[in-house]
Amino acid sequence: MLANVLVKTLRDQSRTLLAWAVSLALIVAMYAAVWPAVQSQPSISGFIDQMPEAFRSLFATSSADMSTPTGYIQVELMSFMGPIAVLIYAVSAGAGAIGGEEDRHTMDLLLSNPVGRGRVVVDKFAAMALGTFLLAAVMGVSLVLEGRLVDMVLPADKVAAAMLHLALLGVVFGSLALALSAGTGRTGLSRGIPAVLAVLAYIVNALAPLVDAFDRIHQVSPFFQYIGHDPLRQGTAWDSVLVSAATIAVLVALAVAGFRRRDVAG
Known part of the structure; x- marks a missing residue:
């Protein structure tokens, strides 16, 4: 067993990451x-404009021009499929970081190495974050x-900005899954709660222009930090990056505290 938990985790995930990377490229x-x-077919943009506003908002197409590369990718990839793929990976990695070790009955062996519980959580987080950023970079x-x-x-700098925000979106929810996994050891719960909250955050941000109650709170949604300022056209929004980074830091701190306080199985 490697004392360096980060290296061990990345090595264990190497095949999974390769499969994800190839899948995203395809x-x-x-x-x-x-x-x-x-x-x-320029008429496609006209067809989208004729859709109900609520439907267009849900798929982030209100201001997208499908006849341009940027608008096409915004609608087809960045509004739905891209976030889903990254969130599935990040939440699964975060949920399995601690709970997965306990499910496999390898946690005692891991903790028998000269590393503290806080270091284990931080290294597990780093592996999840690196994997998420790697997949965003591949995309x-x-x-x-x-x-x-x-x-x-597509302008490379704008694509890089969009991928930065996409990766941070994944790491936010992956960190939430990690905090739940570290605090409870329950892998299913650690996957389910972030998945539900991700759907709710998506709906709140998408329907904010149409629902007054959502409009008052949507700026705290991680999806607003991801796409609210349209990074594929406008570039990086550093205030959103800072908000996401602060959220991640709080969640990792909660994960460390939760793991230190509870009895560990396996």
Whole structure:
């Protein structure tokens, strides 16, 4: 057993990360392959404009022009599929970080090494965060390189900004899953609660322009920090980055405190 929990965790996740990376590159390739057909059908943007406003808001398409590469990717990838993929990975990694070790009855062996509980949590968090940022980077590089093959040219700096915010979205909910896993040891609960809260946060942010109650609170939603300022067109919003980073820091601190205070199984 490696005393360096981070290295061990990354090594254990290497095959999973490779599978995720290949899958995301293929998903981007699929959207890139469809782009020429979309580009030749400008009526698609008109069709979207005719949709009910609530439906357009839910899929972040209110101001998107599907006839442009940026608008197309905003609608097809960044509003729904991209966040879903990153959230599934991050929440699963966060939930399994502590609870997974207990389920496999390897926690006692891990803690028998000369590392404290706080170090275990921090290293598990670092592995989850690095994996999430790696997958976002794969998606971003795939968008830029594969897009060029089909004349879907996207500005690399704006894509990088969007991927930064996407990765932070994943790490926020992954950190919540980690905090629940560290505090309870229950993997299912640690997956379920972040999943439900992610859906609620998405709905609150998407419907804020239409629902007064949501409009008053949507700026605290992690989805607002992710896409509320349209990073694929406007670039990085550093205030949102700071809010996300602060949220992550609080959740990791709660994870450390929760893990230190409870009895550990296995």
